[in-house]
Amino acid sequence: MxxxxxxxxxxxxxxxxxxxxxxxxxxxxxxxxxxxxxxxxxxxxxxxxxxxxxxxxxxxxxxxxxxxxxxxxxxxxxxxxxxxxxxxxxxxxxxxxxxxxxxxxxxxxxxxxxxxxxxxxxxxxxxxxxxxxxxxxxASEADHRESLSELAAALEQLPADYRTVIVLRHLEGLPFGDVAQRMERSTGAVRMLWLRAIEQLRVAMESQA
Incomplete structure (x- = not known):
């Protein structure tokens, strides 16, 4: 890394x-x-x-x-x-x-x-x-002023599905319905995947601290 x-x-x-x-x-x-x-x-x-x-x-x-x-x-x-x-x-x-x-x-x-x-x-x-x-x-808002390099490195550590749902939702700015279509899953399944992905992202970033 x-x-x-x-x-x-x-x-x-x-x-x-x-x-x-x-x-x-x-x-x-x-x-x-x-x-x-x-x-x-x-x-x-x-x-x-x-x-x-x-x-x-x-x-x-x-x-x-x-x-x-x-x-x-x-x-x-x-x-x-x-x-x-x-x-x-x-x-x-x-x-x-x-x-x-x-x-x-x-x-x-x-x-x-x-x-x-x-x-x-x-x-x-x-x-x-x-x-x-x-x-x-x-954590407090001040604790979340990590650099882009740290966040991107954490994203790179995630399993492909977790990284994809975060990229589609946050970087492409797609609503959950569109994310579901792109990932060929139900909207409910994508929401659950996103929640798990965000938690994994938090863990990955904390491991770099």
């Missing part, structure tokens, strides 16, 4: 990386690989996932972020995750253009990038709200 860091630690790693500390950059990027995995799995078009996998997109994103970090001008983790998302969107869009747009020229590449960027940003904000949700466990 990648080293999980708090937002304050991430900000310090950004400052050290900007000063040329490659070890800090390596640690920073490794800690956000789970975050990128969640977004890549959600937004890479399912029609091309037999040709290019979400993990392939993430690896390419991490390599490019490492190579191009000198061009990053931010100082805070929110700016860094925004920059990472831009790199991720570019790589997803390239995969879509290669495997889908080439076969359907009516879809313009700039439309793909614009739509993807807006969609990925929405997922980011929903993920951030889930990280700050005080109802996820009895």
């Amino acid at each position: 990648a080293d999980q860091i708090t937002s304050d630690t991430a900000n310090e790693l950004i400052r050290c990386a900007a000063d040329g500390d490659r070890a800090s950059l390596d640690r920073l990027l490794a800690s956000y690989s789970g975050y990128l995995n969640v977004l890549s799995r959600l937004h890479l078009d399912r029609r091309i996932q037999h040709r290019v996998s979400p993990s392939d997109i993430v690896q390419e994103t991490l390599l490019e972020a490492h190579r191009d970090f000198a061009g990053f001008r931010g100082q805070q983790i929110d700016e860094f995750t925004g920059w990472l998302r831009q790199v991720l969107v570019h790589n997803i869009a390239e995969a879509v253009e290669t495997h889908l747009v080439a076969a359907k020229r009516s879809v313009r590449a700039e439309q793909v990038v614009g739509n993807l960027s807006a969609s990925v940003d929405r997922s980011h904000h929903r993920l951030a709200r889930l990280a700050a949700d005080p109802q996820r466990s009895p």
Whole structure:
């Protein structure tokens, strides 16, 4: 499992990386690989996932972020995750253009990038709200200001069905009825699955504390 860091630690790693500390950059990027995995799995078009996998997109994103970090001008983790998302969107869009747009020229590449960027940003904000949700466990609201990297890593630990129901409900923002259709289950079964998944997510996050 990648080293999980708090937002304050991430900000310090950004400052050290900007000063040329490659070890800090390596640690920073490794800690956000789970975050990128969640977004890549959600937004890479399912029609091309037999040709290019979400993990392939993430690896390419991490390599490019490492190579191009000198061009990053931010100082805070929110700016860094925004920059990472831009790199991720570019790589997803390239995969879509290669495997889908080439076969359907009516879809313009700039439309793909614009739509993807807006969609990925929405997922980011929903993920951030889930990280700050005080109802996820009895602890105080202040205790739920975990970093996105910690939440994403916890999601990656969950069984596939648990991760799917949380992603569909919270990151895609679907009502339970639509989640049930996507998962081919009854609405009642999905609600019970979601409750178990949220509890498992809480346990997974507590194990990282």
